[in-house]
Amino acid sequence: MSTSEGPRELLALMGGPPARERADAARNRRKVLEAAAALFREHGVEAVSMDAVAARAEVGKGTLFRRFGDKSGLVAALLDEQERDLQERILSGPPPLGPGAGAAERVRAFVAAYADYLFGHLDLLRVSETASAGARYRIGAYRFWHLHLSILLAEARPEADAGYLAHALLAPLAAEHVTAVLRERDPAQIKAGLAGLAAAVTAGPVSGCS
Amino acid sequence: MSTSEGPRELLALMGGPPARERADAARNRRKVLEAAAALFREHGVEAVSMDAVAARAEVGKGTLFRRFGDKSGLVAALLDEQERDLQERILSGPPPLGPGAGAAERVRAFVAAYADYLFGHLDLLRVSETASAGARYRIGAYRFWHLHLSILLAEARPEADAGYLAHALLAPLAAEHVTAVLRERDPAQIKAGLAGLAAAVTAGPVSGCS
DNA sequence: CATACAACCGGACTGTAGTCCTATTAACCG
DNA sequence: CGGTTAATAGGACTACAGTCCGGTTGTATG
Numbered sequence: 196m197s198t199s200e201g202p203r204e205l206l207a208l209m210g211g212p213p214a215r216e217r218a219d220a221a222r223n224r225r226k227v228l229e230a231a232a233a234l235f236r237e238h239g240v241e242a243v244s245m246d247a248v249a250a251r252a253e254v255g256k257g258t259l260f261r262r263f264g265d266k267s268g269l270v271a272a273l274l275d276e277q278e279r280d281l282q283e284r285i286l287s288g289p290p291p292l293g294p295g296a297g298a299a300e301r302v303r304a305f306v307a308a309y310a311d312y313l314f315g316h317l318d319l320l321r322v323s324e325t326a327s328a329g330a331r332y333r334i335g336a337y338r339f340w341h342l343h344l345s346i347l348l349a350e351a352r353p354e355a356d357a358g359y360l361a362h363a364l365l366a367p368l369a370a371e372h373v374t375a376v377l378r379e380r381d382p383a384q385i386k387a388g389l390a391g392l393a394a395a396v397t398a399g400p401v402s403g404c405s
Numbered sequence: 406m407s408t409s410e411g412p413r414e415l416l417a418l419m420g421g422p423p424a425r426e427r428a429d430a431a432r433n434r435r436k437v438l439e440a441a442a443a444l445f446r447e448h449g450v451e452a453v454s455m456d457a458v459a460a461r462a463e464v465g466k467g468t469l470f471r472r473f474g475d476k477s478g479l480v481a482a483l484l485d486e487q488e489r490d491l492q493e494r495i496l497s498g499p500p501p502l503g504p505g506a507g508a509a510e511r512v513r514a515f516v517a518a519y520a521d522y523l524f525g526h527l528d529l530l531r532v533s534e535t536a537s538a539g540a541r542y543r544i545g546a547y548r549f550w551h552l553h554l555s556i557l558l559a560e561a562r563p564e565a566d567a568g569y570l571a572h573a574l575l576a577p578l579a580a581e582h583v584t585a586v587l588r589e590r591d592p593a594q595i596k597a598g599l600a601g602l603a604a605a606v607t608a609g610p611v612s613g614c615s
Numbered sequence: 616c617a618t619a620c621a622a623c624c625g626g627a628c629t630g631t632a633g634t635c636c637t638a639t640t641a642a643c644c645g
Numbered sequence: 646c647g648g649t650t651a652a653t654a655g656g657a658c659t660a661c662a663g664t665c666c667g668g669t670t671g672t673a674t675g
Contacts, residue, residue: 218642219653220641241538244630244632249655256634256655258653260632261653261654329585355601359590359594359598362577363602367576369576371538374539375572380568384566388569388572391566391569395608427622427670427672429671430623454660454661454662455661455663465625465626466662466663467624467626468624468625
C-alpha cells in the first residue's frame, strides 16, 4: 500500500518509534508498554497509577517518565499503532475515507471513522487527552486530524476559515465530550448527530442555493 | 427586571448560595472566596494550591474541601456571580440575546456573548472545567447553556437532534479548546469562526432552498 | 436558661504525579 | 579489544489533591 497520495505534511505527523534507540532502552520500552497494557486491561485505565506500571514493568519511575513524559504520553504510545492504521486509511485507503471522493464526502467519512475509533478506545483516549493540561492539542495525532480536515474544508468551503472549522469539528470528538454525551445518548445517536454537524459545516449556511 | 419570560427549568439551574448556612460557615465561605480571589489575582489560577488558599483564608483544609468539593468547585463559586449575570441577560435581557428575537439569531447572539465571557475569564474557566474529570458537564451552568441552546435549536431546526447539536456547539466553547486555538488565532478570528459555525448549524445543510 | 443534637472545624494522614541526582551501561573510535 | 563519552537507569525526594476523624461551636427544644 503506497502512501504517496497523501500530502507530505501529513506523513511527517505520523510519528512512530524513535529513530535510534539503545538496546536496553528498547527492551524497557517494550516491557513498559506490555505492563501498561496488561494493567489497563485488568483494572481500567484510570485506576492504574504510574507507580504500578513501573513496578509491574520492573523499571524505575525515572525511566518511565523520561521515556513517556507523563501518563498521557504513555497512553498515546499504546494508541499509536491503531492511530496509524486510521491515518494510513486516510492517506491511501479506498474512498470515501481515502483520496478519490469529494471533499465534503471525505469530511463526513472521516468523522464517522474517527467516531468508531473513539468508541473503540474511549478510556485510553480520555486519559491520553486529559492527563495533562492541553495534552490533546499537543500530540502529533491531533495535528494530523486537524491538517487533514483543514485541507478538505478549504476545498469544500473556500470562503470560510477552514482551519478554525477543522478545530470546531474536532471539538465534539474530544473523548471527554463524547463520554459526557454518552450519558444521555447511545453511540448511534452520537454518530448521527456528528454526521448532521459535518453536513452542516461542509455545506455552509447558504450552500445549495446558488 | 423580571425573569418571568424564561422557562422555569432554566431558572432552576441558576444555582446561588446555600439556603440556610450557619453563621461561622458563612464567615468562612466569604474568607475563602476572598483569599482565593486575591491569590489568583497575584499568582495566576493554576499556580495556586488549595493549601495556599486554606492558609491565606486561615481555614483548615477539611473546611475548604467540604464546602467546595475540589478546586473546580471553588473556582466555579468564584465565577458564579458573573455567570448569573449572563444567564439573566439571556432570560430577560434585551434581544437578540434575550427573548424577542428569532431562534437562529438568538443562537448566534449567545455564542458571541459566551465567547466574550470566555475571553474575559479564560483562566478561571479552564481550571473550573478541567480540575476534575468531567467537571465541565456536571456543573449547573453547563446544563443551563445546553438547555437554552437546545430550546432554540429545536425551534430553528425541528428535524434535527437539537440536544446533540447544542452539545456540539458548546464543545468548541470549552475553555481548553479555546486556549489551544488561541495559540494560532486571535479572539476576533475565533469569534468570527464561531459565528460561521453557529450560522451553519442553525441554517442546516439544506436550508434557504425550500 | 440548660441541654441535646447536628453541623462544622481543622489538621494529621494517605496516595499519586512528577523531579532530580548518581552510578551504570551502551555505543563509538582508535 | 580497551578507553572515552553521552545517554540511560532507578530510586529517593518534593509538592499537591483529597480524605478522615476527634474536638468544638452554633442552633433548636423543653
